[in-house]
Amino acid sequence: MKAMQNFEDMTADLSESGVRKRVAMVCATDEHTRWAVERAREAGFAEPIYIDNVDKNAAAQEAVRLVREGEADLLMKGLINSDTLLHAVLDREKGMLPKGNVLTHIGVAEIPAYHKLIAYSDAAVIPYPTQEQRVAQVRYMVDLCHRLGIAEPKISLIHCSEKTNEKYFPFTMGYQDIIRMGREGAFGPCVIDGPLDLKTSCDKESMDLKGIVSSIAGDADGLIFPDIEAGNIFHKVITLFCGAEVGCMLQGTTAPIVMTSRGDSKESKFVSLALGVRNCLSRPL
Amino acid sequence: MKAMQNFEDMTADLSESGVRKRVAMVCATDEHTRWAVERAREAGFAEPIYIDNVDKNAAAQEAVRLVREGEADLLMKGLINSDTLLHAVLDREKGMLPKGNVLTHIGVAEIPAYHKLIAYSDAAVIPYPTQEQRVAQVRYMVDLCHRLGIAEPKISLIHCSEKTNEKYFPFTMGYQDIIRMGREGAFGPCVIDGPLDLKTSCDKESMDLKGIVSSIAGDADGLIFPDIEAGNIFHKVITLFCGAEVGCMLQGTTAPIVMTSRGDSKESKFVSLALGVRNCLSRPL
Numbered sequence: 001m002k003a004m005q006n007f008e009d010m011t012a013d014l015s016e017s018g019v020r021k022r023v024a025m026v027c028a029t030d031e032h033t034r035w036a037v038e039r040a041r042e043a044g045f046a047e048p049i050y051i052d053n054v055d056k057n058a059a060a061q062e063a064v065r066l067v068r069e070g071e072a073d074l075l076m077k078g079l080i081n082s083d084t085l086l087h088a089v090l091d092r093e094k095g096m097l098p099k100g101n102v103l104t105h106i107g108v109a110e111i112p113a114y115h116k117l118i119a120y121s122d123a124a125v126i127p128y129p130t131q132e133q134r135v136a137q138v139r140y141m142v143d144l145c146h147r148l149g150i151a152e153p154k155i156s157l158i159h160c161s162e163k164t165n166e167k168y169f170p171f172t173m174g175y176q177d178i179i180r181m182g183r184e185g186a187f188g189p190c191v192i193d194g195p196l197d198l199k200t201s202c203d204k205e206s207m208d209l210k211g212i213v214s215s216i217a218g219d220a221d222g223l224i225f226p227d228i229e230a231g232n233i234f235h236k237v238i239t240l241f242c243g244a245e246v247g248c249m250l251q252g253t254t255a256p257i258v259m260t261s262r263g264d265s266k267e268s269k270f271v272s273l274a275l276g277v278r279n280c281l282s283r284p285l
Numbered sequence: 286m287k288a289m290q291n292f293e294d295m296t297a298d299l300s301e302s303g304v305r306k307r308v309a310m311v312c313a314t315d316e317h318t319r320w321a322v323e324r325a326r327e328a329g330f331a332e333p334i335y336i337d338n339v340d341k342n343a344a345a346q347e348a349v350r351l352v353r354e355g356e357a358d359l360l361m362k363g364l365i366n367s368d369t370l371l372h373a374v375l376d377r378e379k380g381m382l383p384k385g386n387v388l389t390h391i392g393v394a395e396i397p398a399y400h401k402l403i404a405y406s407d408a409a410v411i412p413y414p415t416q417e418q419r420v421a422q423v424r425y426m427v428d429l430c431h432r433l434g435i436a437e438p439k440i441s442l443i444h445c446s447e448k449t450n451e452k453y454f455p456f457t458m459g460y461q462d463i464i465r466m467g468r469e470g471a472f473g474p475c476v477i478d479g480p481l482d483l484k485t486s487c488d489k490e491s492m493d494l495k496g497i498v499s500s501i502a503g504d505a506d507g508l509i510f511p512d513i514e515a516g517n518i519f520h521k522v523i524t525l526f527c528g529a530e531v532g533c534m535l536q537g538t539t540a541p542i543v544m545t546s547r548g549d550s551k552e553s554k555f556v557s558l559a560l561g562v563r564n565c566l567s568r569p570l
Contacts, residue, residue: 111526112526113525113526113527113528114526123445124445127453127454128453158514158518159514160408160409160513160514160516160517168412168413169412197517197521198517198518198521198522198525199521199524199525199548202525203525205548206525206548209547209548210547210548225514225518226514227512227514227515228445229443229444229445229510229511229512229514229515230512230514230515230517230518231445232445232482232483232515233443233483233510233515233518233519233522234518234522236482236483236484237483237518237519237522237523237526237527238522238526239484240398240483240484240487240488240491241396241397241398241399241522241523241527241529242398242522242526242527243398244526262494262495263484263490263491263494263495
């Protein structure tokens with residue numbers, strides 16, 4: 001088992017592994033998506049099942065059915081509105097979200113100025129996570145990191161400062177419970193700390209300057225954001241201004257759902273699919 | 286009047302202008318701050334009054350007194366805790382915040398991947414702005430942009446999506462009131478739009494891909510963030526991962542307060558001071 005430092009390692013490793021997953025590919029009608037899926041097929045780790053019904057609701061329902069009935073291992077979004085896809089995914093009787101599960105968004109980024117891959121949640125689904133939702137986000141993130149070969153992922157609970165503050169930022173109190181749960185082994189092998197700001201989480205020099213001691217020590221593998229606004233800004237700044245590649249997924253469903261945006265590069269779509277395939281595995285390669 | 290595209294233009298322009306402001310410099314006991322202040326003195330636009338009292342409370346009070354009594358034009362934070370400085374600034378009788386004014390934080394960034402300077406608020410002071418506080422943030426930002434020579438600044442009201450949503454994101458309804466106020470001339474010459482996400486605000490191609498039409502058109506001069514978590518992430522990602530230089534200030538006080546952090550480069554501190562001096566001017570150079 002080795003930890004993935006970048007997306008090239010991750011996709012090469014997947015190609016060599018012999019793993020091959022069936023992808024219910026919803027509306028891969030744009031050039032970028034089609035290119036990404038075909039490249040994944042050539043790389044050997046994906047077997048696409050194209051569902052290009054012009055009735056997009058029907059396409060989404062068909063893809064979800066394939067996953068439910070065991071004919072596909074994961075689902076990938078193409079040129080279809082997120083709302084339309086989610087409508088089929090969230091259907092109580094014929095959907096993919098088991099009752100009581102938390103649906104949330106996770107991204108994994110390769111940022112040129114950071115020394116390794118970094119996961120982040122939630123940039124797109126849950127507005128202001130409740131404590132229960134945040135616990136689920138941490139659990140999914142630790143699981144994903146394990147599947148990426150990170151034996152003991154360092155998860156940072158993000159806030160604009162390092163101080164807990166019950167009055168203005170009650171979620172920072174919830175952070176303390178998550179840290180305690182982590183210590184007690186609730187998430188498996190991992191290190192969790194917070195509240196920490198982004199610099200303390202990702203830059204040891206910044207941490208030292210502040211006179212703070214944290215087990216994260218500027219080496220975070222994952223960032224849990226306090227709300228969707230913060231997560232969304234992170235996602236958009238790194239892709240717009242930092243030259244980052246990102247792969248994004250939904251978690252909480254019975255199988256991973258690879259999420260892409262119209263503006264994603266074809267490489268981003270390819271990487272997202274590889275990430276979805278890795279997240280199908282019950283353990284690291 | 287010309288709009289400043291970058292900090293070099295801004296400081297050069299200030300040097301040539303003959304403007305010279307007296308700076309109450311609180312605890313410039315670290316090398317970076319001292320270097321920045323002396324460079325500003327040499328550049329001709331700042332006349333420092335050093336207040337290095339080892340009793341930091343006393344130093345902060347003395348600096349505030351100098352501004353109150355007209356012996357200094359602005360105040361700059363050195364190696365002193367923000368809380369200690371703010372305690373003196375916010376003192377009801379001897380402070381610098383007129384009753385009813387909103388104290389807020391504003392940054393101006395030069396991001397290598399963006400084509401011009403961009404202002405942002407609030408990364409550090411107001412947790413979750415009320416509508417009244419947000420209106421003040423917009424007003425201060427438009428004023429600052431005017432002082433930077435931007436005749437009709439484009440201010441983007443940031444959200445993770447372009448849809449207003451009363452249930453989950455009630456502040457997006459307040460955005461509509463601010464846009465209306467802007468159209469009615471409440472802030473002087475400016476263009477305000479929102480909710481817009483960061484990409485739509487700063488990248489025309491992303492906007493076009495989404496099929497959105499906005500007067501901001503990927504060319505924002507200023508970003509108003511929904512909460513401190515989002516603003517803080519923006520500030521920290523651009524400085525940590527994008528190679529951005531930033532200058533930061535407090536607004537709402539009777540005179541600008543230049544805010545710096547221990548981790549700031551000396552160039553950042555110099556730029557912050559230049560920004561503070563410009564913000565003392567009642568109109569563009």
